[in-house]
Amino acid sequence: MGRIPCCEKENVKRGQWTPEEDNKLSSYIAQHGTRNWRLIPKNAGLQRCGKSCRLRWTNYLRPDLKHGQFLDSEEQTIVKLHSVFGNRWSLIAAQLPGRTDNDVKNHWNTKVKKKLSGMGIDPVTHKSFSHLMAEIATTLAPPQAAHLAEAALGCFKDEVLHLLTKKPINFLGQHSAAPLGNDINNYINYKQEEMDRTSDKIKLGFSKDTHDKPEMILSNKAWNSTAATSASFAMQYSVFPTMPVFQYSPSSLCNKEDDASQWSQSVCTRSTFTPMDHQNQLYEKLKENGDDSEATKEMTNLSNIFNPDCVLWDLPADDLNNPMV
DNA sequence: AACGAGTCCAACCGCCTCTAG
DNA sequence: GCTAGAGGCGGTTGGACTCGT
Incomplete structure (x- = not known):
């Protein structure tokens, strides 16, 4: 006993829309609005679902x-929001007036993903490949880690070479202390030079770490507190050098044994756990403990992540706190 | 000019949640 | 309370277009 079907499947036209169909649909919606999609094709005289x-x-x-090309600023917004929300295209599109989830998704898949890979950044985790390899090194015994890193570096270099031969990059451009400026090419230049140093630094890092802290290399916890010894390395090669997105840890709830917050884990696993979820969960947890003032304090601290003065975002705090705007 | 490879994006598909009946 | 369609979403695809050989 469900609803009546929206259309007769066999009489429905598919494929590209003609200008006449577009006109019919546009003029019907202009007059009647979009209240009931089931009735719209029938009333507008369209053989469409x-x-x-x-x-x-x-x-x-x-x-x-x-309908035009994405601006650099829009692209940066997509990258930043994607690092938090993952493939939640509708959420990301909500921050970009005039863009649809389909637009954002297509732009990400055809342009941004390749750009990030070309910069040596994993588009899934938003961490530099070198950082990921450093993480791998903390989870494997030295011989395995070294072999894996060599193999990964080989793949990585092939990819960069491929990209470079296809799209010449101006290596003469400057690379300032704030490489992620309005001109994404500056950032590309910065990353290219950084990559040239990566191979040596990783090898150096491995040999130094294995020598200085063998216990760290043998640890099998990717994000335990000793793994944070890779912090300087990670920060040096983080996607946004001035933007320690994954480093924040709420002071009162940070468990030394398990300080990988659900949010930071979600960034790696691409679950749908957002900073807002984390904030709410934290608030509930503190309230359960009967510590209302501490709960309020933590909420304030976390809200600062979305403060317009915070280096993390250059988006209005209100917009970020309310992704459905 | 012809062809193949690569790119782009509109449209479709399938799944999930919500809700009308 | 149950069923099945609506609406929304993310993933995928097909075809038009561009570029290199």
């Missing part, structure tokens, strides 16, 4: 959509 009409409208016909 309601779902198809909704998709066409939301992704293409809506008058408030931008």
Whole structure:
């Protein structure tokens, strides 16, 4: 006893929309709005499924959509939000007026992903490949780690070479202390030079770590407190050098035995756990302990992550706290 | 000019949650 | 309370287009 079907599947047209169909849909919605997608194709005289009409409208016909190329600032916003939300395209698109989730997704898959890989950054975790290799080194015994790192470096260099031969990059450009400026090419230049140093530094790091702290190399906890000895390395090669996204740890709840917060884990595993989830969970936990003032204090500390003055974001705090804007 | 490889993006697919009946 | 469609979302695909040989 469900609802009546939205359309007769066999009489439904599929594939590219014609300008006539676009006109029919646009003028119908202009007059009647988008309240009931099931009725829209029928009333507008279209042989389309309601779902198809909704998709066409939301992704293409809506008058408030931008159709041009993504700006550098938009691209940076996508990268930053993706590092927190993962593939939650609708959330990311909500921060970019005039862009749809489909736009953002397509742009990410066709451009941003490749750019990040070319910079030596893993687009899934947003960590530099060298940082990931350093993490691997903390989880494996030295012989295994060294072999894996060599292999990874080989793959990595092939990829960079491939990218370089396809898209010449201006190596003469400056690389300032703030490489992620408005011009993404500056950042690319910075990363290219950084990559040239990576091989030597990793090898150096391995031999130094194995010599100085054999217990660290043998540890099998990727993110325990000793693994944080890779912090300087990680920070040096972090995606955004001035932006310690994954380093924050709420003071009162940080368990020394297990200080990988659910949020920082989620960044690696790409679960849907967000900073806001973390904040709410933390608040509930502290309240359970009957410590209201501590709960409020932690909420304030965490809110600072989204403070416009914080180096973490250059987005309005309100927008980030309310991704559905 | 012809062809193949690579790129881009609109549209589709399938899954999930919500809700009308 | 149950069922099945609507709406929303992320992943994938097909075809148009571009570029290099």
